[in-house]
Amino acid sequence: HGSWLNMAEIELNVLIGQCLKRRIAEIEIMRDEVKAWESTKNGMKAGVNWQFTAEDARIKLNRLYPTLEM
Template sequence: MKCFRRIRQRAIMDRFEFVYTPKHGRWLNMAEIELNVLSGQCLKRRIDDIAVVRREVLAWQKFRNNKSAKVNWQFTAEDARIKLSRLYPTLEG
């Protein structure tokens, strides 16, 4: 019976394809962008007490939520070429 369970598990796992985001495409990750904003706006100083960190992050989170802050991570093709110029080779013609 265990053998059949393993075969079934393997069959299920074979249906999935794991795709990892390439390092140069990580800017698409909105959670990473939001954490970067948190870092810059709230945690850009040394805080020695974890309780203070928790209070500060909670206050920042409430502020962002009340403000209905949004992450706009979409680029036009032209903006992407400027921002990611090292990834777009230029062709001399």
């Protein structure tokens, strides 16, 4: 469950934990390591199982959707 922003935050936390959780003295070394990590992750072709549909959101978050009076 979650939005694309939640998924991006999760992936950034994984990147930090797996790749950047130490001091890296040179920016080029960091770039190379992030590129290698990114290539590996993209090669896995993992998808996101979106379970919270727009219709579910309208029901669950009804108070956030405006009601139009005609």
